Amino acid sequence: xxxxxxxxxxxxxxxxxxxxxxxxxxxxxxxxxxxxxxxxxxxxxxxxxxxxxxxxxxxxxxxxxxxxxxxxxxxxxxxxxxxxxxxxxxxxxxxxxxxxxxxxxxxxxxxxxxxxxxxxxxxxxxxxxxxxxxxxxxxxxxxxxxxxxxxxxxxxxxxxxxxxxxxxxxxxxxxxxxxxxxxxxxxxxxxxxxxxxxxxxxxxxxxxxxxxxxxxxxxxxxxxxxxxxxxxxxxxxxxxxxxxx
Numbered sequence: 001x002x003x004x005x006x007x008x009x010x011x012x013x014x015x016x017x018x019x020x021x022x023x024x025x026x027x028x029x030x031x032x033x034x035x036x037x038x039x040x041x042x043x044x045x046x047x048x049x050x051x052x053x054x055x056x057x058x059x060x061x062x063x064x065x066x067x068x069x070x071x072x073x074x075x076x077x078x079x080x081x082x083x084x085x086x087x088x089x090x091x092x093x094x095x096x097x098x099x100x101x102x103x104x105x106x107x108x109x110x111x112x113x114x115x116x117x118x119x120x121x122x123x124x125x126x127x128x129x130x131x132x133x134x135x136x137x138x139x140x141x142x143x144x145x146x147x148x149x150x151x152x153x154x155x156x157x158x159x160x161x162x163x164x165x166x167x168x169x170x171x172x173x174x175x176x177x178x179x180x181x182x183x184x185x186x187x188x189x190x191x192x193x194x195x196x197x198x199x200x201x202x203x204x205x206x207x208x209x210x211x212x213x214x215x216x217x218x219x220x221x222x223x224x225x226x227x228x229x230x231x232x233x234x235x236x237x238x239x240x241x242x243x244x245x
Contacts (some may be wrong), residue, residue: 001054002027011045013142015213047230048142058087066228071098078134082107083114084123092128104130106168110139115152122163133160135197137171157229166198174215178205183214191215196229206208 008017017031070077079091092229093236095102105128109115118133125131135156139188141149151226160167174191177183183191191214194200200219202211224234 002049002052002174006049006051009048009050009142010041013146014139015039016040023190035106041239044201046139048139050143056081057090058082059090059094067094068098070104071095075104076104076106076132076139078106078108080136081110081114081139082121083111084117085120088121088124091125102129104128104132106134108134108136110136111143114163115140115144115156118156118159119163122159122165126163132166132168132198134168134170134201161228163229168199168201169194169197170201171203173202174211175201175205177202177214178208178211180208180211188218191218192222195219195226208210
């Protein structure tokens with residue numbers, strides 16, 4: 001499915017390359033983007049092929065093997081790299097074959113194809129008792145282009161709201177705070193934007209408890225300013241609190 005000349009990205013877009021040559025068991029690439037001092041590509045890092053038309057199922061053999069345990073014990077099943085309604089149907093069919101207990105399904109939107117097919121996938125997912133959407137911004141930024149991420153996540157929020165489906169705002173939320181103990185200014189604003197979703201997901205880190213407290217404080221304060229994607233236009237109380245000079 002991969003062709004010479006197509007782009008390939010590693011580790012959430014940290015390393016960019018172009019496919020030079022393809023053999024039966026190997027792909028040769030030429031690195032085109034990395035930090036000047038170099039990058040270390042460790043094991044188990046993600047690979048993105050945004051220009052390739054991959055004929056891959058969202059569910060792997062390992063997923064199918066794990067699904068019986070998941071269906072028995074979990075409340076939610078997240079379908080990674082959900083790209084087509086058929087991906088959703090396959091998950092629903094396997095869950096139905098495992099018994100009467102049906103966990104909620106969350107569609108992880110991580111590719112351009114998944115984004116384009118989201119309305120049709122939602123119509124399929126809503127056959128289940130409960131479903132939701134995750135804006136998986138790490139892979140989505142690489143697949144759609146970093147400069148398009150803000151626009152893409154806005155459209156996902158609108159589509160999901162029209163379908164009355166909850167949204168999970170995910171990837172790198174307060175990441176610097178969770179890992180290093182101090183957030184960046186941009187992270188605070190990004191976390192506030194997460195108020196428009198029904199759920200915000202944090203990642204691991206030694207300071208994750210502090211990150212949860214800060215996120216809770218931000219979201220509680222934003223509730224009086226924003227109702228999902230609509231501004232509340234409330235009285236500007238902070239501005240009034242500043243004493244006149």
